[in-house]
Amino acid sequence: MSKASAPGKLILFGEHFVVYGLPAIATAIEARTTVGVEKADKYSLEDNRPETPGYKTEKYGQQLDSIKRIFKAMRINPDKTPVKIALGGNLMAASGIGASAASCSAIAAALNDYFGLGLDKETLNGIAYEGEKGYHGVPSGIDNSCSTFGGFIWFKKDQANNTITPLGLQLSLSIVIGNTGITSNTTKIVGEVKQQKEANPEKFNVIFDIYSSLVNDARAAIEKKDLDGIGKLMNKNHGLLREIGVSCKEIEELVDIALKNGALGAKLTGTGRGGLVIALVNEEDARKVATAFERAGYRAEMTKIGAEGVRVE
Numbered sequence: 001m002s003k004a005s006a007p008g009k010l011i012l013f014g015e016h017f018v019v020y021g022l023p024a025i026a027t028a029i030e031a032r033t034t035v036g037v038e039k040a041d042k043y044s045l046e047d048n049r050p051e052t053p054g055y056k057t058e059k060y061g062q063q064l065d066s067i068k069r070i071f072k073a074m075r076i077n078p079d080k081t082p083v084k085i086a087l088g089g090n091l092m093a094a095s096g097i098g099a100s101a102a103s104c105s106a107i108a109a110a111l112n113d114y115f116g117l118g119l120d121k122e123t124l125n126g127i128a129y130e131g132e133k134g135y136h137g138v139p140s141g142i143d144n145s146c147s148t149f150g151g152f153i154w155f156k157k158d159q160a161n162n163t164i165t166p167l168g169l170q171l172s173l174s175i176v177i178g179n180t181g182i183t184s185n186t187t188k189i190v191g192e193v194k195q196q197k198e199a200n201p202e203k204f205n206v207i208f209d210i211y212s213s214l215v216n217d218a219r220a221a222i223e224k225k226d227l228d229g230i231g232k233l234m235n236k237n238h239g240l241l242r243e244i245g246v247s248c249k250e251i252e253e254l255v256d257i258a259l260k261n262g263a264l265g266a267k268l269t270g271t272g273r274g275g276l277v278i279a280l281v282n283e284e285d286a287r288k289v290a291t292a293f294e295r296a297g298y299r300a301e302m303t304k305i306g307a308e309g310v311r312v313e
């Protein structure tokens, strides 16, 4: 039996702006998907991950395709060397949290260990990326890079080649995630932002310029481990996201609650118009912010970012 685990991810800076080639910073979160691989008479898959209702059924076909791609990339023939793959852990199988990438990365690492292939992290990341294609067609690669390398990842989309640079520092930050309970449609909202941009090019140019210097400051603040600085820049980033029209009443309420209860900064993460809000907190304030979210009727989760990447357990 071999076992491996890999973390999910959040976008800390740059959702939406990343679509237009501006840099983003993503980070691994503490919650992980675990994968066990063991000998079996016949290949089988068991998925015990907690989930947003309906998620696993909806993604089942893509999951099978993804695992087939991983086997192929690793030159493993599951008919000749059958194994049972079992998924578990505390990372929610849900949208926007890098669940598919975490599973791909952990499956690749567990198979690597079980078959004694001796592959390094770069190679495992490439295999996880192949697996991600089963879910996302042409993925950006940011999610699997977070799951594999962990920590903080600097990412820039490019026509030819995406830049994916692990910032390579040890920094664990406490955050509270507030959940609006609203599932948003990424394709639709990305399309609406594009329309807005075409209708107001000058406004968007100004916002893009502000964001471009903000994200460089954010990278510097992370590298200096300047929590107050990171928090302030999260607030600024959120302001820009609000201006491009991807916030909503529930997100604003969560951001407001977080800041009133001592968060160093708060912003939406991912697509927006629903989904999740992240609040950066000093560890001792995490419970207070989480309770305040819950009192207002939202689900809250206290976790850490900058978590360790894929590992054999």
Ligand code: PMV
Residues within 6 Å of the ligand: 011, 014, 015, 016, 017, 018, 019, 095, 096, 097, 186, 190, 269, 270, 271, 272, 275
């Ligand atoms: O909601 P998520 O975590 O899948 O993030 C979407 C991020 C966007 O920038 C809005 C879209 C994208 O493809 O980068």
